[in-house]
Structure formats: C-alpha cells, structure tokens
Amino acid sequence: MLDLIRAFMSLDVTLILIGVNISGIGLLREAKWNKKTRQWEMPQLESTRIHGLEITQTEHRFELIEIDRFRYTTPKQIQAFVDHLAGIERHLRLLNAKEGMLTGGAMPEYLMRRTGGVVGLLGRLLEDGAYEAMESGKELIDEELLDEIVLRRDEPEKAPDEPIIPADPPSADKPSPQTKSTRPRNTTFDDHGPASATGS
Template identity: 45%
Template sequence: MTSSDATQSGPVAPIFLPGQIPDRTRWTGWDRWRRTRGLFVPAPLFTLDAYQKLSPRQRRLHDLHRVATHSNLQIQETPMSMRVAWRLRALIEDNAFDCSPGTRPGMMINGGACQGKTETVCEVIAGFEDDWLALHADNPLAIAGTRDIHAPVAYVRTPVKATPISTCQRILDFFGEDYKGMRLEDLVRTVKDAVFDHGCKALVLDDVTRLKLHREADQDVLDLIRELMSLPVTLALVGVGIPKSGLLRDGRRDPVTGQWLFPPVKDRGKSPNDEAPGQTDLRFELLDLDPFRYDTRAGITAWTGHLVGLESQLRLLRSEEGMLTTGSMPEYLFSRANGVVGLLKRLIQAGCRYAMETGEERLTPDLLDAMVIHPADLPGLDPDSGEMPDIPPAPRRTTRSRNTVFDDRGTPPAAAG
C-alpha cells in the first residue's frame, strides 16, 4: 500500500492487536475465548532479502507482527497431553449422555508446574462444548420464564488460600450468580442449582491443591467435593502434587501401568474425617501429565518432534530448517527447560525477541545462554502450593554478558526539546 493509499483510507488497526483479553473464569469471557481461539493469524514468512526491501514503516509493522506471533505460540499436543485429553473427553461424553441420577465419576489431573495442564484441559472442554452446542442450540434445562445462559462447561480457578466458601463463590462468579450474605450451606445449594439451571456438564476446578487440608476445619473441603460429585456433572480437578495434597490418601504410582494405587482406608491413621479421602479415591481417576524425558529413544524422538512444531512457528529472518532440532540444540534446550513445555516456550519467546533486537535473527546456544528466566516471568503461580517450577540456571559464559530483556529499566527520560 502506498502512502497516498494510507492517507485516503485513514489509519487501520493492525490485525494482530490482541483486543480485549477474555477472562475464562467468567462465562462471557470463556464464551468469547472458546469462539475465537485459534483465529490468530501469524506473521508471514519473509526472507532477509525480502524484509530489507520493505519500507521502514512496513518493516516496523512486520517486526511488531513477529513479536505478536512469538507471543502467541500455539499449544502443541504432546504424547502425554494426548493421553490425558483422550481420557478426559471420553469421561465427559460418557457422563453427559448418562441419563441415570447416580453419581458420575470424576478425574484428577496431576502434574508439575508449567506442563500445560490448564491449556490441555481447557481445549478438551472447549471442544466438547462446541459439539454439545451443535446438538443443543438452546439450554434444554432452562427454567420456564427465565433466560438461563447455556453453559455446558465451567472453568474455575481455585483462589489462593482457598476455603470451601471462597471456592463456591468462584463457581458462582463463573455463572454470574448473586451470593451476597450466603452461608456455606446456602452457597453449596446455590452452586447445585446453578449447575442444573445452566445445563452444565463439566466443571473444572483448576489449581485445586490450593485447598489446604492440614487443619480440622479444612476437612469441609472434602465435604464440598462430595457434594459437587453428587451432581450430574463431570468434575475435573487440576493441580500440582495431588497425590500428596491430602485430597487423596498417600499412594504410589505403579511403574508398569502408570496408574496410582492407594492403600485401604484403614491404613490412613487418625484423621478428623478418615473416610472422606477414601470416598474421593474411589470416585476419581488420577492421571499424570508428565514432562518430556530425554533418557530413552522414544523420549528423545518425542522431544525433537515437539521442537519441529515449535520451530515452524518462529519468524526469524536468518532461521533455517533444523535450527532447533539438529546438532546439540535438542539436548541443550532440554537442559534449559527440564523437559517442561512452559519453560521451553518462555525461553524461546525471550530468545526470539533478543535475536530480533540484536540483529542475530536466529537462535543458537550462545544467544540463549544470555537468557535468564526468573520466577517473576511466570506470574499467577502460587509458590506455597508447589506451582512454581524449578528453573534450571543459565550456563555461565564469560564471552557474553547477561541479557537484560526482563529487567525493569524504569521510565525513559524525556527527549530534549
């Protein structure tokens, strides 16, 4: 487009501007995210020669589009996430088509921090909702004379320092229900009514290990979970370190089958609510979403395949095929991320921006050595609940100074007039 064309048509907002960020913990935000997920258009692939032929303004816009592309790297399936996704989707569908009034089995999804649990679960329930709405355009359970929104799924993040009351309030926040002045028993009853009235078939409680069970009063949490399990809804609990959280009895993982095994309830010991964890064990399947491993041929192949998909999304002008997958790069990246997809993504995003700013325009071990990822780069995680991953330190090299991309540089001085 020429400058005269731009003058005549007026300023046009770039297509890669993010717009309003949806809050998935509210129905309106969740619905907007579900309908628009996957619509982001990445920057076009340019060679260095083609890039240099652009005008200064076109280069700047393309650079911003590349930044936006690297900030919106697509979540890729892993062999571990595919297994969890298949089991969860199958359970939700089986329960949704079950016409009996009995208790539905639920699922607990356990894993370390930044391993993609949240995005895996959200994609599963969003896909289910897409299909369910195709079957039921309107809410089949709406009460006559009302306009209950149809919410086949609900995504709720457990609050930090959670209690049964605050957890119920978070659930009601998703549906937009009023709970002012309610006691716990009223909140539980209102939650049950909301699930029925809005036609909810799957309820996700993320960060569930923020619920603390070390005090006698906290055993009310288990009572709350049992109340929710009595609803005709698939309850999915997502968290870090679930087997040791107190939600379940201490168990062990079978090294052959990968399934969690739990001892008889009588072995639990003296507890103010001994039977509650046992009932929870019997009604939930516990699945682990593990990180990649680099100690077997299959693990190395899966890790390299993940890097291939990641590399295809990058928009660096000097990148070449095999930039992330040849030589020592796969092993180097594994050592920097411990096989954790969230840490890998953050490292690559930081490296891409640094490569653009320095003109390197490609990723190498030397360049990535300058990347230092801090806990502050992973906001929204509760360290007290084990949600902060172990971040491997960057290799120490004396030939390159530390990158300061993440440092707070303060407010730049005003230009001299």
C-alpha cells in the same frame, strides 16, 4: 475460584483446566482462613480413598491427569521431545529462521540441559530467546543467544513458583487504604431517567 469452577460445571460443557501442583495448593480442598492461627488451612472433607489417596467430594468431580516433564533417555523419549521442538519451530516467525533451528545438531540436548524437559521453562526460554533475537536484529535462535537468557532454574537461591496467598485476607468492614477514594464520584454517566421526568 472454586465457586466459579463449580458454576461452570453446572453447564453442559467439558472443561479442560491446566495448572501447577493442583493437589498441593488447596484449590480443590476448599482452604479456609483460620483467624486464630492467621493461616490458611485445608480441613478434612467428606472423602473417599481411590488408589490409596484421600479424594474429597470436590476432587472426585475432576479427573486429574499428571503431565510429567520430557525425558531424554530412551529413543522414544528423545523423539517425543524433538517432535515437540519441531512443533514450536514451525510456529516461530523469525526472518532468519531455518529448518532444524531447534531440532538440529546439539540443540535438543542443549535445550534439555537448560530446562530439564519442563515445558514451562522451555516455553519461557524460547519466548525470551525469540524476543531477544528480534530486538538484536539477529532473527535467529541459537545456543549463543540462549546462553544470554537467565531462567529461574538457573537461580537456585530463588524459590520456585508458588501461589501467592495473602497473610491476612482483607476485611469487609475495614476498607483497604489503596481503595480509599480521595475524589468524589464522577456522575457524568449517571442515568437520571427520561428527560420529561426530570423537566417536571
């Protein structure tokens, strides 16, 4: 993945990439597989210190912008959250949707309480809610409908979303049993050259 990003960076374009916990997952630190410990390791690379943080040469090519969750304490924070909900509300295509469906009454407080202001959780809750509203024929999102939607945040026994790193990367000299072919290769679309060459 990092090699692909570097290839894009050689083009005359500006890339805006979005991810979760970029500094923690090792993408920009070139994690390497240690055969002895059978674990992924992030070795120290040529680096410099910026604002007291170790920044690798690869990380230095990127400007990381931290986007925090919405807060709901000051009037300015509340307004920013409500404005975000209003933007989502404008794009929801439900037959019985009404103005203020997400922004009116106690709905902003309800959504903040359910999602903690995390944009990903908010999006998932409203997406699942819209799907349920269409499936049930209600065609409207309200607290009663959203109460039926279960979020990962509501299940503390489950671990948070993390990148899935295989315990042992597949070896090039040992084919995986899933990829082992049981049938001969289909030769229907093989190119046998010009017809005159095959005739002679």
